[in-house]
Amino acid sequence: xxxxxxxxxxxxxxxxxxxxxxxxxxxxxxxxxxxxxxxxxxxxxxxxxxxxxxxxxxxxxxxxxxxxxxxxxxxxxxxxxxxxxxxxxxxxxxxxxxxxxxxxxxxxxxxxxxxxxxxxxxxxxxxxxxxxxxxxxxxxxxxxxxxxxxxxxxxxxxxxxxxxxxxxxxxxxxxxxxxxxxxxxxxxxxxxxxxxxxxxxxxxxxxxxxxxxxxxxxxxxxxxxxxxxxxx
Amino acid sequence: xxxxxxxxxxxxxxxxxxxxxxxxxxxxxxxxxxxxxxxxxxxxxxxxxxxxxxxxxxxxxxxxxxxxxxxxxxxxxxxxxxxxxxxxxxxxxxxxxxxxxxxxxxxxxxxxxxxxxxxxxxxxxxxxxxxxxxxxxxxxxxxxxxxxxxxxxxxxxxxxxxxxxxxxxxxxxxxxxxxxxxxxxxxxxxxxxxxxxxxxxxxxxxxxxxxxxxxxxxxxxxxxxxxxxxxxxxxxxxxxxxxxxxxxxxxxxxxxxxxxxxxxxxxxxxxxxxxxxxxxxxxxxxxxxxxxxxxxxxxxxxx
Numbered sequence: 322x323x324x325x326x327x328x329x330x331x332x333x334x335x336x337x338x339x340x341x342x343x344x345x346x347x348x349x350x351x352x353x354x355x356x357x358x359x360x361x362x363x364x365x366x367x368x369x370x371x372x373x374x375x376x377x378x379x380x381x382x383x384x385x386x387x388x389x390x391x392x393x394x395x396x397x398x399x400x401x402x403x404x405x406x407x408x409x410x411x412x413x414x415x416x417x418x419x420x421x422x423x424x425x426x427x428x429x430x431x432x433x434x435x436x437x438x439x440x441x442x443x444x445x446x447x448x449x450x451x452x453x454x455x456x457x458x459x460x461x462x463x464x465x466x467x468x469x470x471x472x473x474x475x476x477x478x479x480x481x482x483x484x485x486x487x488x489x490x491x492x493x494x495x496x497x498x499x500x501x502x503x504x505x506x507x508x509x510x511x512x513x514x515x516x517x518x519x520x521x522x523x524x525x526x527x528x529x530x531x532x533x534x535x536x537x538x539x540x541x542x543x544x545x546x547x548x549x550x551x552x553x
Numbered sequence: 554x555x556x557x558x559x560x561x562x563x564x565x566x567x568x569x570x571x572x573x574x575x576x577x578x579x580x581x582x583x584x585x586x587x588x589x590x591x592x593x594x595x596x597x598x599x600x601x602x603x604x605x606x607x608x609x610x611x612x613x614x615x616x617x618x619x620x621x622x623x624x625x626x627x628x629x630x631x632x633x634x635x636x637x638x639x640x641x642x643x644x645x646x647x648x649x650x651x652x653x654x655x656x657x658x659x660x661x662x663x664x665x666x667x668x669x670x671x672x673x674x675x676x677x678x679x680x681x682x683x684x685x686x687x688x689x690x691x692x693x694x695x696x697x698x699x700x701x702x703x704x705x706x707x708x709x710x711x712x713x714x715x716x717x718x719x720x721x722x723x724x725x726x727x728x729x730x731x732x733x734x735x736x737x738x739x740x741x742x743x744x745x746x747x748x749x750x751x752x753x754x755x756x757x758x759x760x761x762x763x764x765x766x767x768x769x770x771x772x773x774x775x776x777x778x779x780x781x782x783x784x785x786x787x788x789x790x791x792x793x794x795x796x797x798x799x800x801x802x803x804x805x806x807x808x809x810x811x812x813x814x815x816x817x818x819x820x821x822x823x824x825x826x827x828x829x830x831x832x833x834x835x836x837x838x839x840x841x842x843x844x845x846x847x848x849x850x851x852x853x854x855x856x
Contacts, residue, residue: 351649360837370737371731371734371735388808389734389735389737390739393735393736394737398735399735400735401731401732401735404732405729405731405732405735406729407724407725407728407729407732408729409724409728410721410724410725410728414721418721418722418733418736418738419736421722421736421738422736422737465736466735469737471734478600478800515844529769536725549574
C-alpha cells in the first residue's frame, strides 16, 4: 500500500532522515518507535506532503503527491502531533470538518461511528474543542481523522502527555480501527503502547532505520529492552 | 436641563452612526489578520481605490451611484485577489516583509492617484441627499444609509462565516491552518477567498467613507489607523471585539468633537484644550491604553 524507498529529508543543512525505506501493506498496523528527535514526526509529515523530501514514495502503486490536499484526497489521513484541532469550534464541527474531503456522506451515521468508538465525545458534542481535557482532545483528533474515511491513518504520538488509563482507551480504539480495515502507521515514543497491537515495528534512531521486525522480536531484543523497555 | 438632553442625544446618535461605519471599515482588515495573521497596511488604500472608482464612474462615465458603487466593489474584490496572489502569498512567511510591502503598496497607490487625479479634494454625491430630524437631532440622510448598509454587511458577513460551508472552512483555517490542510482544505484557496471578501468589504466601506468624509489621495490613512486600533482593541481577529472596539472609538471621537459644548453644558473648567482637532488622536489613545491594561484586547486570547 505505502512504499517508501531511500527517503532523505533535510531541515536547512540538518540531515534528518537518511535513506529511509519502509513499507506498509493493506490492513497492517505498523509502528515506528524511536527517541525524541529521531525523525518520526518528519517522516509522517513527509508522507502527508507537509514537508519536502528526496526519495520514492508511492501509495497503491502511484507516486504520492507532494501536496497535503492531494494526499488527503487519496485517503491518507494524518492525525498530527499536537493534534491541531480547531479550538473555537465545537466537537461536532471539528468532526464534520474532518469529512471535508468527502463529497457524499451522511453526517449523522458518520458521527455515530465516532461516538461508538469514543462515547465521551457524544457527551461533549456541543463543547468547544479547547475546553476538552488532553485525552478527550486526542480522541477528537483521532475521530476527526477517521471522519475523512482513511485508507491509511498516520498517527503521530497520540499518547503524549496522557494518563495510563487514557492510553489504554486509545490503544483499544486503535485496535478496533485497524480491525475495521483501516491501515495504521503509528509513530510513538511509548514503546509498550507502540508494540501492543502492532503487526510490525520499525526502530528509527537519528534518522536511520536500525531495526525492523515483529513486536515479539522487539521484546526479545537486548538493545530494545535496555534502551526502550527499561530493562524489564 | 433641556440643553443637556439635546447634547447627550446628539452624541449618542452620532456615535452610533459613525461607529457602524468604523466597524465596516475594520471588518476586512480584521478578517485578513484573523485568518492569515497578515496585517494589511494597504487596507486603507483599498478603501481609497473603492472611493476613487465610484467617484470616477460618477464624474467621468456619468454612471449613477448604484452602478458606480457596484463597480467599486467589483474592482476592490479583484484588487484583493491580485494583491494576495501577486504579492502577499510570496512574503506572508515574514511579518516584517509583509508590513513593509503592504505599506509600500499603499504609498504607491497614493502616488498614482496624485498623478492621475491631483491632490484636490473630491466629493462623491450621496445616495440620498438631504437630512432628517430624529427628535431634536438633525442627521444627514446619507449617513443613515451608510449606517444601515454597514450593519447589513456585518450581519451578512457573520451569517456567512457561521452558517455557510465555506464560512466554516474559513473559521477552521483561521484557528489552525495546519489542521485545515490535514483535513484536505486547500489553505491557499481559503486565503484567496478571504482576500476577495476583504477587498469587497473595503470597496463598500470606501464608498461610504468617501460620501461621509471626503475623497483625496491621503484619505487612506484614517481608515487604516482606525482599523489598526479596532483590531488591537477588540482582540486580534475577533469579530465581536471589533464591533465593540469600533463603538468605543466612535463614541470617544464624538465626545472629543463635542467636548466644548459638554464643557459649557456641565460648566466644566478642565480639559479646555480638547476639541474636534483631537478626534484623530482618540483611537490611538484607546489603542495605547488597551496595550497597557489588556494587551490581548477586549475579546482576545493570549496566543
